[in-house]
Amino acid sequence: MELDFEGVAQRVSTGLLPGWDAVEEHVAAAHSRNRSAGSGEVADYIPILAEADPELFGVCVAEVDGAVHSAGDADVEFSIQSISKAFVYALVCEEFGHEVVRDRVGVNNTGLAFNSVVALELNEGHPMNPMVNAGAIATTALMPGRTADDRWAAVITGLSRFAGRPLELDDVVYRSETATNHRNRAIAGLLESYGRIDVDPLEIVDVYTRQCALLVTARDLAVMGATLADGGVNPVTGEQVVSAEVCRDTLAVMASTGLYERSGEWLFEIGLPGKSGVAGGIVTIAPGKAGIGVFSPRLDSAGNSVRGQRATAYLSRALGLNVF
Amino acid sequence: MELDFEGVAQRVSTGLLPGWDAVEEHVAAAHSRNRSAGSGEVADYIPILAEADPELFGVCVAEVDGAVHSAGDADVEFSIQSISKAFVYALVCEEFGHEVVRDRVGVNNTGLAFNSVVALELNEGHPMNPMVNAGAIATTALMPGRTADDRWAAVITGLSRFAGRPLELDDVVYRSETATNHRNRAIAGLLESYGRIDVDPLEIVDVYTRQCALLVTARDLAVMGATLADGGVNPVTGEQVVSAEVCRDTLAVMASTGLYERSGEWLFEIGLPGKSGVAGGIVTIAPGKAGIGVFSPRLDSAGNSVRGQRATAYLSRALGLNVF
Amino acid sequence: MELDFEGVAQRVSTGLLPGWDAVEEHVAAAHSRNRSAGSGEVADYIPILAEADPELFGVCVAEVDGAVHSAGDADVEFSIQSISKAFVYALVCEEFGHEVVRDRVGVNNTGLAFNSVVALELNEGHPMNPMVNAGAIATTALMPGRTADDRWAAVITGLSRFAGRPLELDDVVYRSETATNHRNRAIAGLLESYGRIDVDPLEIVDVYTRQCALLVTARDLAVMGATLADGGVNPVTGEQVVSAEVCRDTLAVMASTGLYERSGEWLFEIGLPGKSGVAGGIVTIAPGKAGIGVFSPRLDSAGNSVRGQRATAYLSRALGLNVF
Amino acid sequence: MELDFEGVAQRVSTGLLPGWDAVEEHVAAAHSRNRSAGSGEVADYIPILAEADPELFGVCVAEVDGAVHSAGDADVEFSIQSISKAFVYALVCEEFGHEVVRDRVGVNNTGLAFNSVVALELNEGHPMNPMVNAGAIATTALMPGRTADDRWAAVITGLSRFAGRPLELDDVVYRSETATNHRNRAIAGLLESYGRIDVDPLEIVDVYTRQCALLVTARDLAVMGATLADGGVNPVTGEQVVSAEVCRDTLAVMASTGLYERSGEWLFEIGLPGKSGVAGGIVTIAPGKAGIGVFSPRLDSAGNSVRGQRATAYLSRALGLNVF
Incomplete structure (x- = not known):
């Protein structure tokens, strides 16, 4: 991670955010300080993603009291991609509870890449955690429903409740x-x-692929994150989602495994649970305080948004969010 | 982890601990609820450890304001073992700074056992993180000093400052x-x-072995943890250690990697950075609030104290310490 | 491998087999010495294989001059299973030549199980050798033909030419x-x-599954092996197959990789290229001399026929076949 | 492997070599065809090896009847390096027998590099085979003797009997x-x-390091190989060595594992057991016929002599040595 903290003191973490004006100002600064950070490449492993405008950059903070602060392209839609893993996981935990999901999906880091099959073989097919692809697919396979369409309906409904508005599929993606x-x-x-899923593998990959193609904005991510920060209550709609x-x-699982084999590095630099997607989004949660949503398509070699990481790291320091 | 939360509500985490009396009472309860938990075996991989009294059990919480609460055998000495890794790491970070240590020692989970050489070979000898043995040895090798004796002096002095009293070596261990x-x-x-250490390997293993044989009590661990919880100031002596x-x-590195390949599980159950040792000690840190030290020699199959985990899990819930 | 060489001197390997009568006698002895060897279990990983009669036991040697010697159940049909890999590989080598197949399919041992995906990931999807499942599927994918049916026709025709009679599919298997x-x-x-096959994966697995379900006898295996021993000329039909x-x-690839991670052990005990199948067949080739086909459904823990290995080891010694 | 077979027909393998004149002529051709093959680099992983003259090139064939044919620098001395592994293994097999060595040292390919520790960990410290460094060290540890000096004496005496002359240590190497x-x-x-050796690890590495520094010539390698080709009788001295x-x-173990993770490739191209050393030597055995010794310091990326491989491949074809 190439970050920039010049002149940014680490604010001491307390139970409260600084006041409305200070947050507004820091969100604007997180955007303006980083909007010309030019390194990174737009993802090209999926053809359509390569067509994204590399200069897009949005930053948004949603407080648990419902206040929303945004800067730049915070209302531009992009596909949620892997960020969906965290929220579908929450929905499955709500359905099955702490123990069942811990045992079936796992919570430990593999130390390996997101799409590795080595970890699967070494662990007799156990998916290990919900943030690697194997675990994400196993998680989506646990979504309630008799058919693939039922599961897809449960995914889109659940994620929309986190966002506080009806999300839609990007059919081209x-x-x-x-x-x-x-x-x-x-x-x-x-x-x-390995007998680890009970549903047809091609059908469940189809649901998972649709789940990754849901359209969100940086603002949506901030609200979704704020819902996790707020004990499961969406601070905009007031609905108890989980x-x-x-x-x-x-949040514990995101902290351990949210950035794959670089999860430790993220916690070391940012000190908060987060999850990134290959379209350039990142969601970060300051428990009890706020959700942060960022979006910018240029990615570093690990597949994480360059400007997004810089903006998040700035906000973690300036707003005193690091939990450690 | 086999835990017991019957009748224990999760207290909401705030910036403050409950009052002195409440903490005192919960420490006593953490001890009394778990003192007859009989499963687990005393470590036998080092001959002398096998001779420990399996029924010993001490619990201690040190608040950042200097208040110390203890129950049971909180003043019985035992060898610190792997718990030393976290504090030597802090001393090395103090000496070399964030970037150097991140690059030389690493911060990411390997997904493998504490003494694995597979991770070393797959990463061209990079030790990956300071909590696995390779990284701990590489960390001790960074301790200042021209000779092995210099390094050992720096270790024992530094760890004693964390504990607030002069620690001593258990020569038999x-x-x-x-x-x-x-x-x-x-x-x-x-x-x-692999060219990853600049000092003689046998000499540095000797320093590392002595470091692991330092004698501490559950009370020492609580104070050492409270020093990390308190921004580096020992709350008993008032000294700024780091x-x-x-x-x-x-704390970020402990959260990611403190319990080896079960680090995710620990965060999932306890929600706090921690580090365990094979003699039966565990230190846990509630940032800004307190350090928890526990000691009981019976270990589960992963090498972690059975009663120690149960007591810590109880305190995390009853005192509202989970950071997520 | 549990073998029995009591009273069997190692005959010195020369360019010639002993005379017709001696071979006839040794084939009878290979059968009678081992027919009551009772250890091993019939394969049960595919339901239908578990129904095989565990007492079946056939031994056959086909000399390169066309002489065929058999004992026991040498004409009982069973599914060829993995033994087909060696012969389909020969057909693909005939089609594409030494270099292309070496580069695309590989010739080196993985040191891992036949169905491992670890080796695939560590080698960027390179199948490594034609005897593990990944390499066998990649090899079948190279069989000539525009459609799956074309490839299947090429497989059944080619393997029938090796056997010298039209082989048929066991539809139940x-x-x-x-x-x-x-x-x-x-x-x-x-x-x-990984871009390692150009055809539909489900279609090619279907062809591969049919290939494994072809019915052969111990006698067929002996003739197929003798064809490889005889420079590609089927010694019974006189046809040049490859x-x-x-x-x-x-034969070089069978010697290196024919018995998966136990290939070295096989060469150490038998000294000849071989290939086994999970239905209980084994083919072994004494270059320039003969093919050996054995069949008996009881398998050891590595999935190789117990009586089949014992009979082959006996013949290798008694007939002086070990190439080393 | 980059080879050159232009105009070289594969002679059919029989029990006999072609006559004395033909062998003499083919050895000269193996040298002259390849003496200007310029690719490859002299080893530099050990400082002193980097000083070797890259243009040195010797070829030698020793027949089992005692005839010796050589061309080029066949009498120039160089350190035997890993080639020693095969002959020390033979000495240990002679001492302990087939089963003991198979069980303690192993005979199967790891699919990994010669100095890998991954295979060791995955196999609970089992060295797997005598040609990787772990297995070679474990083999040398089995050499008879109470002290390191006894073991070293047994190594130098045994290897000298294979060579038919007293070998000496290159003290600088x-x-x-x-x-x-x-x-x-x-x-x-x-x-x-892992409890796999009973002797002091530093002492046994010292013996192993001396073993690798023994000086041999291409002629020595040919005679040593011919001894293995000749049922253990040194064809020059007439001594039964093993x-x-x-x-x-x-020979079976060399065929399976002699060239580490490229053993399959070697058998595919040459069809004979062989073993190479990093100083540029290669020994190859045609069972019952001859030993081939080659020497040339330029190595390919796998650490095998470029000219040595070409000369050996030529001789395998021109003399009809491929066992398959």
Whole structure:
């Protein structure tokens, strides 16, 4: 991670955010300080993502009291991609509870890449955690429903409740990914061969692919994150989406495994649970305080948004969010 | 982890601990609820450890304001073992700073056992993080000093400052471990063969073995943890042992990697940075609030104290310490 | 391997087999010495295989001059299973030549199990050798033909030429395996995701599954092996099935990788290229001299026929076949 | 492997070599065809090896009847390096027999590099085979003797009997390697930590380092190989060095594992057991016929002599040696 903290003192973390004006100002600064950070490349592993405008950059903070602060392209839509893993995980925890999900999906870091099959074989097919692809597919396979359509309906409904508005599928991204997701189909096949999923592997990869193609904005991510920060209550709509315990479980897993084999590095630099997606979004949660949503398509070599990481790191320091 | 939360509500985490009396009462309860938990075996991989009294059990909480609450055998000495890794790491961070230590020692979880050489080979000898043996040895090798004796003096002085009293070596444990630590010597040899340490591998393993044989009590661990919770200031002696930034870095690494391949599980159950040792000690840190020290020699299959985990989990819930 | 050489001197290997009568006698002895060896279990990983009669036991030697010697149940049919890999490999070598197949399929041992995906990931999807499932599927994918049916026709025709008679599919085995071969479908999916096969993964697994379900006898295996021993000329029909160079290439690969992670052990005990199948067949080749076919359904823990190995080891010694 | 077979027909393998004149002529051709092959680099991982004259090139064939044919620098001395592994293995097999050595040292390919510790960890410290460094060190540790000096005496005496003349230590190479063999010391330490060797790890690495620094010529290698080809009788001195069974065992292991993770490739191209050393030597055995010794310091990326491989491949074809 290439970060920039020049002149940014680490604010001491307390139970409270600084006042409305200070947050507003820091969100603007997080955007303006980093908007010309030019390094990184737009993802090209899925053809359609390569067409994104590399200069887009949005920053948003949603406080648990419902205040929303944004700067730049915070209302531009992009596909949620892997960020969806964290929220579908929360929905499954709500359904099955702490123990069942811990045992079936796992909570430990593999130390390996997000799409590795080595970890699967070494652990007799156990998916290990919900943030690697194997675990994310196993998690989506636990979503309630008799059919693939039922599961998809549960995913889109659940994620929309986190965002506080009806999310929609980007059909072009969905079809582009469907044409190229051989690896995920193979991973699902392995899960089936180890008896780790009870549903058809091709059907569940299809639901998972749709889940990744849902359109969100930086503002949506901030609100979704704020819902996890707020004990499961969406601070904009007031709806209780998941329980407080599910939030704790989800945040703990994001802290351990949210950035794959670089999760330790993220916690070392930012000190908060987060999850990134290959379209350039990152969600970060300051428990009890706020959610942060950022979006910018240029990615570093690990697949994380360059400007997004810089803006998040700035906000963690300037707003005193680091939990350690 | 086999835990017991019957009748224990999760207190909401705020910036403050409950009052003195409430903490005192919960420490007593953490002890009394778990003192007859009989499962687990005393470590036998080092001959001398097998002779420990399996029924010993001490619990201690040290608040950042200097208040100390203890129950049971909180003043019985035992060897610190792997818990020393976290505090030597803090001393090295203080000496070299955030970037150097991140790059030389690493901060990411390997997903593998504490004494694995697979991770070393797959990462060209990079030790990956300071909590696995390879990284701990590489960390001790960074301690200031021209000779092994200099480094040992720096270790014992530094750890004593964290504890607020002069710690002493258990010579019997040191000699018992020296006779059996072939694996650590091999790991140090690999680090040397990859050019990852600049000092003699046998000498540095000797310092590391002495470091692990330092005698502490559950009370010492609580104070050492409270020093990390308190921005580096020992709440009993008032001494600034390390900087606030070093505390954040150390806690972040403990959260990611403190319990090896079960680090995610620990965060999922306890929600706090911690580190355990094979003699039965565990230190846990509630940032800004307190340090928890526990000691009980019966270990589960992962090498963590059975009663110690149960007591810590109880305190995390009853005192509202989970950071998520 | 549990073998029995009591009273069997190692005959010195020369360019010639002992005379007709001696071979006839040794084949009878290979059968009678081992027919009551009772250890081992019939394969049960594919439901239908578990129904085989465990007492079946056939031994056959086919000399390169066309003489055929058999004992016991040498004419009982069973599914060829993994033994097919060696012969389909020879057909593909005949089609594409030494270099292309070496580069695309590989010739080196992985040191891992036949269905491992670890080796695939560590080698960027390279299948490594034609005897592990990944390499066998990649090899079948190279069989000439525009469609799956074309490739299947090429497989059945080619293997029938090796056997010197039209082989037929065991439809029950084929359907039983189709219902349970999730793992092979996942492996083929991985090969596709790495761009290592150009054909539909499900279609090619279907051809591969049919290939494994071809019915052969111990006598067929002996004749198929004798064809490889004889520079590619079937000694019974006189047909040149593949070239002499293809035979050398195929035998070299069988010697290195024919028994997966136990290939070294096989060469150490038997000293000849061989290939076993999970239905209880083993083919072994004494270059320039003969092919050996054995069949007996009881398998050891590595999946190799117990009586089959014992009979082959006896023949290697008694007939002086060890090439070293 | 980059080879050159233009105009070289594969002679059919029979029990006999072509006549004296033909062998003489082919040895000269193996040298003259390849003496200007300029690719490859002299080893530099041990400082002293980097000083070798890159243009040196010797070829030698020793027939089992005692005839010796040589061309080029066949009498120039160089250090035997890893080639020693095969002959020390034969000596240990002679001492302990087939089963003991198979069980303690192993015979299967790891699929990994010669100095890998991954295989050791995955196999609970089992060295797997005598040709990787772990297995070679474990083999040298089995050499008879109460002290390191006894073992060294047994090594130098045994290898001299294979060569038919007293071999001597290159003291400069020995000291150069001693200064840089951290990795081997670490491997020996791991073997000790797993309880796989009964002797001091540093002492046995010292014996192993001396063993690798013995001086031989291409002619020596040819005679040593011919001894293995000849059922253990040195064809020049007439001495029975090891038994015929030990030769078969040694050749089988060389065929499976002699060139590490490229063993399959070697068998695919050459069709004979062989072993190479990093100083540029290669020994190859045509069972019952001859030993081939080659020497040329330029190595390919796998550490094998470029001209040596080309000359050996030529001789395998021109003399009809491929066993398959």
